[in-house]
Protein backbone atom coordinates (compact mmCIF):
# COMPACT_ATOMS: atom_id res chain seq x y z
CA UNK A 1 0.00 0.00 0.00
CA UNK A 2 1.41 3.41 -0.99
CA UNK A 3 1.30 6.11 1.68
CA UNK A 4 0.81 9.86 1.27
CA UNK A 5 -0.01 12.49 3.88
CA UNK A 6 -2.98 13.71 1.82
CA UNK A 7 -4.85 12.11 -1.07
CA UNK A 8 -7.08 14.32 -3.22
CA UNK A 9 -9.86 12.65 -5.21
CA UNK A 10 -10.37 14.66 -8.41
CA UNK A 11 -7.96 16.78 -10.42
CA UNK A 12 -10.31 19.47 -11.71
CA UNK A 13 -9.61 23.13 -10.90
CA UNK A 14 -10.25 22.70 -7.15
CA UNK A 15 -8.17 19.54 -6.73
CA UNK A 16 -5.27 20.96 -8.75
CA UNK A 17 -5.22 24.20 -6.73
CA UNK A 18 -5.35 22.29 -3.46
CA UNK A 19 -2.54 19.96 -4.56
CA UNK A 20 -0.35 22.96 -5.37
CA UNK A 21 -1.09 24.64 -2.05
CA UNK A 22 -0.18 21.50 -0.12
CA UNK A 23 2.96 20.94 -2.20
CA UNK A 24 4.09 24.54 -1.51
CA UNK A 25 3.78 23.71 2.21
CA UNK A 26 5.92 20.59 1.63
CA UNK A 27 3.11 18.14 2.29
CA UNK A 28 3.35 14.73 0.60
CA UNK A 29 0.17 15.00 -1.48
CA UNK A 30 -1.12 12.86 -4.37
CA UNK A 31 -4.02 13.35 -6.78
CA UNK A 32 -6.28 10.64 -8.17
CA UNK A 33 -7.98 11.70 -11.42
CA UNK A 34 -10.35 9.78 -13.68
CA UNK A 35 -9.40 11.65 -16.87
CA UNK A 36 -6.21 10.99 -18.83
CA UNK A 37 -5.56 14.74 -19.22
CA UNK A 38 -7.29 18.09 -18.67
CA UNK A 39 -9.56 17.89 -21.73
CA UNK A 40 -12.96 19.32 -20.77
CA UNK A 41 -15.70 18.07 -23.09
CA UNK A 42 -17.94 20.90 -24.30
CA UNK A 43 -18.12 24.22 -22.52
CA UNK A 44 -17.98 24.82 -18.79
CA UNK A 45 -16.43 27.79 -16.99
CA UNK A 46 -15.58 30.71 -19.23
CA UNK A 47 -13.25 32.69 -17.01
CA UNK A 48 -11.97 34.04 -13.74
CA UNK A 49 -13.25 36.77 -11.46
CA UNK A 50 -11.05 39.45 -9.88
CA UNK A 51 -10.56 37.79 -6.49
CA UNK A 52 -9.50 34.52 -8.12
CA UNK A 53 -6.97 36.42 -10.23
CA UNK A 54 -5.74 38.05 -7.02
CA UNK A 55 -5.26 34.73 -5.21
CA UNK A 56 -3.30 33.45 -8.21
CA UNK A 57 -1.25 36.66 -8.10
CA UNK A 58 -0.55 35.90 -4.42
CA UNK A 59 1.19 32.75 -5.67
CA UNK A 60 2.99 34.51 -8.52
CA UNK A 61 1.10 32.67 -11.27
CA UNK A 62 -1.60 35.17 -12.34
CA UNK A 63 0.37 36.11 -15.47
CA UNK A 64 0.25 32.53 -16.72
CA UNK A 65 -3.53 32.83 -16.92
CA UNK A 66 -3.70 36.48 -17.99
CA UNK A 67 -1.39 35.82 -20.94
CA UNK A 68 -3.75 33.11 -22.29
CA UNK A 69 -7.09 34.87 -22.01
CA UNK A 70 -8.80 38.18 -22.65
CA UNK A 71 -9.01 40.76 -19.89
CA UNK A 72 -12.50 42.23 -19.74
CA UNK A 73 -15.32 43.26 -17.44
CA UNK A 74 -17.03 39.93 -16.68
CA UNK A 75 -18.89 40.54 -13.42
CA UNK A 76 -22.66 40.58 -13.68
CA UNK A 77 -25.85 39.77 -11.85
CA UNK A 78 -28.84 38.31 -13.71
CA UNK A 79 -27.09 39.34 -16.97
CA UNK A 80 -26.77 42.95 -15.75
CA UNK A 81 -23.12 43.94 -16.30
CA UNK A 82 -21.26 45.29 -13.31
CA UNK A 83 -18.14 47.30 -14.07
CA UNK A 84 -15.37 47.01 -11.47
CA UNK A 85 -12.79 49.19 -13.22
CA UNK A 86 -12.94 51.76 -10.38
CA UNK A 87 -12.22 49.16 -7.67
CA UNK A 88 -8.98 49.54 -5.71
CA UNK A 89 -7.24 46.40 -6.91
CA UNK A 90 -4.52 45.74 -9.48
CA UNK A 91 -6.97 43.33 -11.10
CA UNK A 92 -10.04 45.54 -11.54
CA UNK A 93 -11.37 43.22 -14.28
CA UNK A 94 -12.07 39.59 -15.01
CA UNK A 95 -10.52 37.18 -17.48
CA UNK A 96 -12.26 35.35 -20.31
CA UNK A 97 -10.57 31.94 -20.56
CA UNK A 98 -12.08 28.51 -21.06
CA UNK A 99 -12.06 25.96 -18.27
CA UNK A 100 -9.84 23.66 -20.32
CA UNK A 101 -7.19 26.40 -20.61
CA UNK A 102 -7.52 27.19 -16.91
CA UNK A 103 -7.08 23.53 -15.98
CA UNK A 104 -4.06 23.15 -18.29
CA UNK A 105 -2.28 26.05 -16.59
CA UNK A 106 -3.06 24.62 -13.16
CA UNK A 107 -1.89 21.15 -14.22
CA UNK A 108 1.43 22.51 -15.52
CA UNK A 109 2.01 24.26 -12.16
CA UNK A 110 1.18 21.07 -10.26
CA UNK A 111 3.65 19.18 -12.47
CA UNK A 112 6.36 21.74 -11.67
CA UNK A 113 5.67 21.17 -8.00
CA UNK A 114 6.18 17.42 -8.65
CA UNK A 115 2.82 16.27 -7.26
CA UNK A 116 2.20 12.62 -8.23
CA UNK A 117 -1.06 12.13 -10.15
CA UNK A 118 -2.67 8.71 -10.43
CA UNK A 119 -4.43 9.26 -13.75
CA UNK A 120 -7.09 7.23 -15.53
CA UNK A 121 -8.30 5.68 -12.32
CA UNK A 122 -10.95 6.52 -9.79
CA UNK A 123 -11.34 6.52 -6.08
CA UNK A 124 -13.93 3.75 -5.63
CA UNK A 125 -14.23 3.73 -1.85
CA UNK A 126 -12.49 4.44 1.43
CA UNK A 127 -12.58 3.63 5.13
CA UNK A 128 -11.30 5.91 7.86
CA UNK A 129 -10.02 5.09 11.34
CA UNK A 130 -8.46 7.19 14.11
CA UNK A 131 -5.06 7.33 12.40
CA UNK A 132 -5.91 7.75 8.73
CA UNK A 133 -7.90 6.79 5.65
CA UNK A 134 -7.51 3.72 3.42
CA UNK A 135 -8.42 4.73 -0.15
CA UNK A 136 -9.42 2.15 -2.79
CA UNK A 137 -8.66 2.82 -6.46
CA UNK A 138 -10.35 1.36 -9.53
CA UNK A 139 -7.13 -0.40 -10.60
CA UNK A 140 -7.19 -2.50 -7.40
CA UNK A 141 -4.46 -0.47 -5.74
CA UNK A 142 -4.89 1.01 -2.24
CA UNK A 143 -3.50 4.24 -0.87
CA UNK A 144 -3.17 5.22 2.77
CA UNK A 145 -3.37 8.87 3.88
CA UNK A 146 -3.81 10.97 6.98
CA UNK A 147 -6.54 12.92 5.18
CA UNK A 148 -8.65 12.43 2.05
CA UNK A 149 -10.12 15.47 0.29
CA UNK A 150 -13.02 15.04 -2.11
CA UNK A 151 -12.59 17.46 -5.00
CA UNK A 152 -14.48 15.01 -7.16
CA UNK A 153 -17.26 17.24 -8.44
CA UNK A 154 -21.00 17.54 -7.89
CA UNK A 155 -21.70 13.82 -7.81
CA UNK A 156 -18.84 13.32 -5.35
CA UNK A 157 -18.32 9.70 -4.37
CA UNK A 158 -16.30 10.96 -1.39
CA UNK A 159 -19.22 13.03 -0.10
CA UNK A 160 -21.69 10.16 -0.54
CA UNK A 161 -19.40 7.53 1.02
CA UNK A 162 -18.70 9.81 3.99
CA UNK A 163 -22.47 9.99 4.52
CA UNK A 164 -22.53 13.80 4.30
CA UNK A 165 -25.99 15.21 3.58
CA UNK A 166 -26.42 17.42 0.49
CA UNK A 167 -29.55 19.45 1.20
CA UNK A 168 -30.87 22.16 -1.10
CA UNK A 169 -33.27 22.87 -3.91
CA UNK A 170 -34.32 20.49 -6.70
CA UNK A 171 -34.13 21.89 -10.23
CA UNK A 172 -36.89 24.25 -11.35
CA UNK A 173 -35.36 24.41 -14.83
CA UNK A 174 -33.06 22.30 -16.99
CA UNK A 175 -30.90 23.53 -19.84
CA UNK A 176 -29.30 21.79 -22.79
CA UNK A 177 -25.89 22.95 -23.95
CA UNK A 178 -24.71 21.71 -27.33
CA UNK A 179 -22.37 22.18 -30.26
CA UNK A 180 -24.05 21.21 -33.52
CA UNK A 181 -24.50 21.76 -37.25
CA UNK A 182 -27.80 23.20 -38.56
CA UNK A 183 -29.06 23.01 -42.12
CA UNK A 184 -31.20 26.13 -41.67
CA UNK A 185 -29.91 29.56 -40.62
CA UNK A 186 -29.88 29.63 -36.79
CA UNK A 187 -31.56 32.43 -34.79
CA UNK A 188 -28.31 33.85 -33.46
CA UNK A 189 -28.27 35.91 -30.27
CA UNK A 190 -30.18 35.82 -27.02
CA UNK A 191 -33.86 35.03 -26.78
CA UNK A 192 -35.80 35.06 -23.54
CA UNK A 193 -38.87 32.94 -23.01
CA UNK A 194 -41.07 32.54 -19.95
CA UNK A 195 -38.65 30.03 -18.40
CA UNK A 196 -35.39 31.88 -18.92
CA UNK A 197 -32.64 32.72 -21.36
CA UNK A 198 -31.72 30.94 -24.61
CA UNK A 199 -28.77 31.68 -26.85
CA UNK A 200 -27.20 30.59 -30.13
CA UNK A 201 -23.88 31.67 -31.56
CA UNK A 202 -21.53 30.65 -34.34
CA UNK A 203 -18.44 28.88 -33.03
CA UNK A 204 -14.87 29.80 -33.95
CA UNK A 205 -14.91 27.65 -37.16
CA UNK A 206 -17.77 29.81 -38.51
CA UNK A 207 -20.04 26.85 -39.32
CA UNK A 208 -20.84 25.03 -36.09
CA UNK A 209 -23.38 26.49 -33.71
CA UNK A 210 -23.18 26.69 -29.92
CA UNK A 211 -26.61 26.42 -28.32
CA UNK A 212 -27.82 26.90 -24.75
CA UNK A 213 -31.55 26.58 -24.25
CA UNK A 214 -34.04 25.69 -21.60
CA UNK A 215 -36.21 22.61 -21.84
CA UNK A 216 -40.02 22.68 -21.82
CA UNK A 217 -40.04 20.28 -18.84
CA UNK A 218 -37.55 19.65 -16.06
CA UNK A 219 -35.54 16.54 -16.89
CA UNK A 220 -33.35 14.54 -14.54
CA UNK A 221 -29.82 13.29 -15.38
CA UNK A 222 -27.27 14.83 -17.70
CA UNK A 223 -27.58 12.29 -20.53
CA UNK A 224 -29.45 14.19 -23.19
CA UNK A 225 -30.41 12.94 -26.67
CA UNK A 226 -30.70 14.62 -30.07
CA UNK A 227 -34.48 14.20 -29.77
CA UNK A 228 -34.41 16.15 -26.48
CA UNK A 229 -32.49 18.92 -28.27
CA UNK A 230 -34.93 19.00 -31.19
CA UNK A 231 -37.89 19.15 -28.80
CA UNK A 232 -36.36 22.04 -26.84
CA UNK A 233 -35.48 23.96 -30.05
CA UNK A 234 -39.04 23.63 -31.34
CA UNK A 235 -40.43 24.68 -27.93
CA UNK A 236 -38.35 27.87 -27.90
CA UNK A 237 -37.93 28.80 -31.58
CA UNK A 238 -40.71 26.87 -33.34
CA UNK A 239 -38.09 25.07 -35.45
CA UNK A 240 -35.28 22.59 -34.90
CA UNK A 241 -33.24 24.33 -37.68
CA UNK A 242 -32.37 20.90 -39.13
CA UNK A 243 -30.03 20.23 -36.22
CA UNK A 244 -27.60 17.35 -36.78
CA UNK A 245 -23.99 16.26 -36.29
CA UNK A 246 -23.78 16.85 -32.54
CA UNK A 247 -20.20 17.10 -31.25
CA UNK A 248 -21.26 17.88 -27.72
CA UNK A 249 -24.54 17.72 -25.83
CA UNK A 250 -25.10 17.96 -22.13
CA UNK A 251 -27.75 18.99 -19.60
CA UNK A 252 -27.38 21.22 -16.58
CA UNK A 253 -29.89 22.61 -14.15
CA UNK A 254 -30.48 25.27 -11.53
CA UNK A 255 -30.45 22.69 -8.72
CA UNK A 256 -28.68 24.22 -5.74
CA UNK A 257 -27.26 21.98 -3.04
CA UNK A 258 -24.60 22.34 -0.39
CA UNK A 259 -22.88 19.77 1.80
CA UNK A 260 -24.24 20.02 5.34
CA UNK A 261 -20.67 19.62 6.57
CA UNK A 262 -17.39 20.19 4.72
CA UNK A 263 -15.62 17.68 6.98
CA UNK A 264 -16.30 14.24 8.39
CA UNK A 265 -13.31 13.48 10.65
CA UNK A 266 -10.41 12.78 8.22
CA UNK A 267 -12.40 13.45 5.08
CA UNK A 268 -12.93 16.94 3.68
CA UNK A 269 -14.81 18.37 0.70
CA UNK A 270 -14.04 21.31 -1.58
CA UNK A 271 -15.37 22.79 -4.82
CA UNK A 272 -18.38 21.27 -6.59
CA UNK A 273 -18.20 18.29 -4.23
CA UNK A 274 -19.27 20.73 -1.50
CA UNK A 275 -21.69 22.92 -3.48
CA UNK A 276 -23.57 22.86 -6.78
CA UNK A 277 -25.72 25.57 -8.31
CA UNK A 278 -26.61 27.08 -11.67
CA UNK A 279 -23.77 28.65 -13.70
CA UNK A 280 -25.43 32.10 -13.37
CA UNK A 281 -22.78 34.70 -12.68
CA UNK A 282 -19.91 32.27 -13.45
CA UNK A 283 -19.02 31.46 -9.86
CA UNK A 284 -18.52 27.70 -9.39
CA UNK A 285 -14.92 27.28 -10.52
CA UNK A 286 -13.96 30.51 -8.81
CA UNK A 287 -15.27 29.56 -5.39
CA UNK A 288 -13.80 26.06 -5.74
CA UNK A 289 -10.33 27.50 -6.31
CA UNK A 290 -10.83 29.79 -3.32
CA UNK A 291 -12.05 26.88 -1.14
CA UNK A 292 -8.74 25.20 -1.98
CA UNK A 293 -6.81 28.34 -1.05
CA UNK A 294 -8.58 28.49 2.31
CA UNK A 295 -8.13 24.81 3.11
CA UNK A 296 -4.61 24.21 1.78
CA UNK A 297 -2.47 26.02 4.37
CA UNK A 298 -4.69 24.93 7.26
CA UNK A 299 -4.55 21.26 6.30
CA UNK A 300 -0.79 21.57 5.75
CA UNK A 301 -0.27 22.94 9.26
CA UNK A 302 -2.38 20.16 10.79
CA UNK A 303 -0.58 17.46 8.78
CA UNK A 304 2.83 18.97 9.59
CA UNK A 305 1.90 19.02 13.29
CA UNK A 306 2.24 22.78 13.87
CA UNK A 307 -1.49 23.37 14.47
CA UNK A 308 -4.19 21.32 16.21
CA UNK A 309 -6.92 19.63 14.19
CA UNK A 310 -9.39 22.27 15.41
CA UNK A 311 -7.87 24.68 12.84
CA UNK A 312 -9.79 22.68 10.23
CA UNK A 313 -13.08 23.79 11.83
CA UNK A 314 -12.34 27.29 10.56
CA UNK A 315 -12.46 25.98 6.98
CA UNK A 316 -16.14 25.08 7.40
CA UNK A 317 -16.84 28.23 9.42
CA UNK A 318 -15.37 30.48 6.74
CA UNK A 319 -16.23 28.77 3.47
CA UNK A 320 -19.72 27.34 4.15
CA UNK A 321 -21.30 30.83 4.35
CA UNK A 322 -19.58 31.79 1.08
CA UNK A 323 -21.04 28.73 -0.67
CA UNK A 324 -24.47 29.42 0.85
CA UNK A 325 -24.37 32.98 -0.43
CA UNK A 326 -23.54 31.79 -3.96
CA UNK A 327 -26.40 29.28 -3.90
CA UNK A 328 -28.80 32.03 -2.89
CA UNK A 329 -27.68 34.50 -5.51
CA UNK A 330 -27.95 31.86 -8.26
CA UNK A 331 -31.53 31.08 -7.19
CA UNK A 332 -32.30 34.79 -7.42
CA UNK A 333 -30.63 35.09 -10.83
CA UNK A 334 -32.61 32.14 -12.20
CA UNK A 335 -35.84 33.72 -11.01
CA UNK A 336 -34.85 37.05 -12.59
CA UNK A 337 -34.07 35.31 -15.89
CA UNK A 338 -37.73 34.35 -16.51
CA UNK A 339 -39.22 36.22 -19.41
CA UNK A 340 -42.82 36.80 -18.24
CA UNK A 341 -43.96 40.42 -18.07
CA UNK A 342 -43.82 40.70 -14.27
CA UNK A 343 -40.31 39.28 -14.03
CA UNK A 344 -39.21 41.52 -16.91
CA UNK A 345 -40.51 44.53 -14.96
CA UNK A 346 -38.65 43.35 -11.86
CA UNK A 347 -35.47 42.89 -13.92
CA UNK A 348 -35.79 46.41 -15.34
CA UNK A 349 -36.20 47.81 -11.83
CA UNK A 350 -33.14 45.93 -10.60
CA UNK A 351 -31.12 47.15 -13.62
CA UNK A 352 -31.98 50.74 -12.67
CA UNK A 353 -30.97 50.08 -9.07
CA UNK A 354 -27.65 48.54 -10.12
CA UNK A 355 -26.80 51.63 -12.15
CA UNK A 356 -26.57 53.52 -8.85
CA UNK A 357 -23.09 53.62 -7.48
CA UNK A 358 -23.51 52.02 -4.06
CA UNK A 359 -25.69 49.04 -5.16
CA UNK A 360 -23.43 48.51 -8.20
CA UNK A 361 -20.34 48.40 -5.98
CA UNK A 362 -21.93 45.98 -3.49
CA UNK A 363 -23.17 43.52 -6.10
CA UNK A 364 -19.98 43.80 -8.16
CA UNK A 365 -17.85 43.12 -5.09
CA UNK A 366 -19.99 40.09 -4.26
CA UNK A 367 -19.90 38.64 -7.78
CA UNK A 368 -16.16 39.25 -8.18
CA UNK A 369 -15.38 37.86 -4.71
CA UNK A 370 -13.64 41.06 -3.60
CA UNK A 371 -15.93 41.65 -0.62
CA UNK A 372 -15.28 38.36 1.19
CA UNK A 373 -15.26 38.96 4.93
CA UNK A 374 -14.52 36.05 7.24
CA UNK A 375 -15.94 36.61 10.70
CA UNK A 376 -12.81 36.89 12.85
CA UNK A 377 -14.50 39.06 15.46
CA UNK A 378 -14.83 42.79 15.93
CA UNK A 379 -12.02 45.19 15.21
CA UNK A 380 -10.40 47.05 12.35
CA UNK A 381 -12.31 46.75 9.02
CA UNK A 382 -9.37 44.81 7.52
CA UNK A 383 -9.77 41.96 10.03
CA UNK A 384 -11.02 38.92 8.08
CA UNK A 385 -10.82 40.79 4.75
CA UNK A 386 -8.35 40.50 1.88
CA UNK A 387 -5.07 42.34 2.39
CA UNK A 388 -4.67 44.94 -0.38
CA UNK A 389 -1.62 44.52 -2.58
CA UNK A 390 0.21 47.61 -1.26
CA UNK A 391 3.46 48.82 -2.80
CA UNK A 392 5.79 48.59 0.19
CA UNK A 393 9.13 50.24 0.70
CA UNK A 394 11.37 47.82 2.58
CA UNK A 395 14.97 48.63 3.62
CA UNK A 396 16.00 48.56 -0.03
CA UNK A 397 13.95 48.56 -3.22
CA UNK A 398 10.17 48.15 -3.44
CA UNK A 399 8.00 45.16 -2.75
CA UNK A 400 4.37 44.24 -3.34
CA UNK A 401 2.47 42.60 -0.48
CA UNK A 402 1.33 39.78 -2.79
CA UNK A 403 4.96 38.96 -3.61
CA UNK A 404 5.49 38.17 0.07
CA UNK A 405 2.82 35.46 -0.21
CA UNK A 406 4.32 33.58 -3.17
CA UNK A 407 5.60 30.75 -0.96
CA UNK A 408 2.25 30.46 0.85
CA UNK A 409 3.81 31.46 4.18
CA UNK A 410 2.17 33.90 6.64
CA UNK A 411 3.53 37.42 7.01
CA UNK A 412 3.75 39.72 10.02
CA UNK A 413 4.06 43.07 8.29
CA UNK A 414 5.50 45.81 10.47
CA UNK A 415 4.93 49.26 9.00
CA UNK A 416 5.93 51.01 12.22
CA UNK A 417 9.32 51.36 13.91
CA UNK A 418 11.78 48.88 12.27
CA UNK A 419 12.69 46.09 14.70
CA UNK A 420 9.58 46.83 16.78
CA UNK A 421 8.32 43.23 16.61
CA UNK A 422 9.81 39.98 17.87
CA UNK A 423 8.33 36.81 16.35
CA UNK A 424 11.16 34.50 17.48
CA UNK A 425 8.88 31.70 18.78
CA UNK A 426 7.15 31.61 15.36
CA UNK A 427 10.18 32.51 13.23
CA UNK A 428 10.17 29.06 11.57
CA UNK A 429 6.61 29.65 10.35
CA UNK A 430 5.90 33.38 10.05
CA UNK A 431 7.92 35.88 8.01
CA UNK A 432 8.52 39.19 9.80
CA UNK A 433 8.87 42.04 7.32
CA UNK A 434 9.77 45.61 8.28
CA UNK A 435 8.71 48.10 5.61
CA UNK A 436 7.18 51.51 5.03
CA UNK A 437 3.94 52.40 3.30
CA UNK A 438 2.78 55.97 2.91
CA UNK A 439 -0.29 55.59 0.69
CA UNK A 440 -3.91 55.15 1.69
CA UNK A 441 -5.42 51.80 2.64
CA UNK A 442 -8.44 51.36 0.43
CA UNK A 443 -10.89 48.47 0.23
CA UNK A 444 -13.56 47.72 -2.40
CA UNK A 445 -16.98 49.09 -1.30
CA UNK A 446 -15.69 50.27 2.12
CA UNK A 447 -13.28 52.84 0.69
CA UNK A 448 -10.37 54.21 2.70
CA UNK A 449 -9.76 52.62 6.12
CA UNK A 450 -7.43 53.80 8.89
CA UNK A 451 -3.78 52.81 8.46
CA UNK A 452 -2.23 50.76 11.28
CA UNK A 453 1.31 49.96 12.35
CA UNK A 454 1.14 46.22 11.68
CA UNK A 455 -0.94 43.42 10.14
CA UNK A 456 -0.74 39.65 10.32
CA UNK A 457 -1.54 38.17 6.92
CA UNK A 458 -2.52 34.52 6.50
CA UNK A 459 -1.14 32.52 3.55
CA UNK A 460 -4.51 32.91 1.76
CA UNK A 461 -4.13 36.70 1.89
CA UNK A 462 -6.77 37.38 4.57
CA UNK A 463 -5.88 39.53 7.56
CA UNK A 464 -5.76 37.70 10.90
CA UNK A 465 -4.72 40.60 13.15
CA UNK A 466 -4.41 44.37 12.84
CA UNK A 467 -2.48 46.25 15.49
CA UNK A 468 -0.31 49.03 16.67
CA UNK A 469 2.83 49.40 18.74
CA UNK A 470 1.17 47.98 21.88
CA UNK A 471 0.98 44.66 19.96
CA UNK A 472 -2.10 43.67 21.99
CA UNK A 473 -3.47 40.29 20.87
CA UNK A 474 -0.63 39.40 18.51
CA UNK A 475 0.50 36.31 20.47
CA UNK A 476 -3.06 34.98 20.61
CA UNK A 477 -3.50 35.58 16.88
CA UNK A 478 -0.17 33.87 16.05
CA UNK A 479 -1.11 30.88 18.22
CA UNK A 480 -4.67 30.63 16.86
CA UNK A 481 -3.63 30.70 13.23
CA UNK A 482 -0.09 29.30 13.16
CA UNK A 483 0.13 27.05 16.22
CA UNK A 484 1.65 27.37 19.67
CA UNK A 485 5.05 29.04 20.05
CA UNK A 486 8.15 26.89 19.64
CA UNK A 487 10.10 26.56 22.90
CA UNK A 488 13.43 28.44 22.77
Ligand SMILES: Cc1cc2nc3c(=O)[nH]c(=O)nc-3n(C[C@H](O)[C@H](O)[C@H](O)COP(=O)(O)OP(=O)(O)OC[C@H]3O[C@@H](n4cnc5c(N)ncnc54)[C@H](O)[C@@H]3O)c2cc1C
Nearest residue numbers: 010012013014034045046123153271272282283284285286
Ligand atom coordinates in the same frame (compact mmCIF):
# COMPACT_ATOMS: atom_id res chain seq x y z
C1 LIG B 1 -22.46 24.93 -18.51
C2 LIG B 1 -21.58 25.33 -17.35
C3 LIG B 1 -21.01 26.59 -17.34
C4 LIG B 1 -20.20 26.98 -16.26
N1 LIG B 1 -19.67 28.23 -16.27
C5 LIG B 1 -18.91 28.64 -15.22
C6 LIG B 1 -18.29 29.92 -15.23
O1 LIG B 1 -18.42 30.69 -16.18
N2 LIG B 1 -17.51 30.26 -14.18
C7 LIG B 1 -17.31 29.42 -13.12
O2 LIG B 1 -16.61 29.79 -12.17
N3 LIG B 1 -17.87 28.19 -13.11
C8 LIG B 1 -18.65 27.77 -14.13
N4 LIG B 1 -19.18 26.52 -14.13
C9 LIG B 1 -18.93 25.64 -12.97
C10 LIG B 1 -17.55 24.97 -13.05
O3 LIG B 1 -17.45 24.24 -14.25
C11 LIG B 1 -17.39 24.07 -11.83
O4 LIG B 1 -17.78 24.77 -10.67
C12 LIG B 1 -15.95 23.60 -11.68
O5 LIG B 1 -15.59 22.72 -12.71
C13 LIG B 1 -15.76 22.91 -10.33
O6 LIG B 1 -14.45 22.42 -10.23
P1 LIG B 1 -14.14 21.16 -9.31
O7 LIG B 1 -12.70 20.89 -9.48
O8 LIG B 1 -14.67 21.41 -7.94
O9 LIG B 1 -15.02 19.98 -9.91
P2 LIG B 1 -14.94 19.33 -11.37
O10 LIG B 1 -14.53 20.32 -12.37
O11 LIG B 1 -16.23 18.61 -11.56
O12 LIG B 1 -13.75 18.30 -11.24
C14 LIG B 1 -13.91 17.09 -10.57
C15 LIG B 1 -12.83 16.15 -11.05
O13 LIG B 1 -12.89 14.93 -10.34
C16 LIG B 1 -12.75 13.85 -11.23
N5 LIG B 1 -13.43 12.74 -10.56
C17 LIG B 1 -14.75 12.60 -10.29
N6 LIG B 1 -14.97 11.50 -9.55
C18 LIG B 1 -13.77 10.92 -9.35
C19 LIG B 1 -13.35 9.76 -8.66
N7 LIG B 1 -14.22 8.99 -8.00
N8 LIG B 1 -12.04 9.46 -8.66
C20 LIG B 1 -11.14 10.25 -9.32
N9 LIG B 1 -11.49 11.37 -10.00
C21 LIG B 1 -12.78 11.69 -10.00
C22 LIG B 1 -13.37 14.33 -12.52
O14 LIG B 1 -12.84 13.63 -13.63
C23 LIG B 1 -12.98 15.79 -12.52
O15 LIG B 1 -11.74 16.02 -13.15
C24 LIG B 1 -19.98 26.10 -15.20
C25 LIG B 1 -20.54 24.82 -15.22
C26 LIG B 1 -21.34 24.44 -16.28
C27 LIG B 1 -21.93 23.05 -16.28
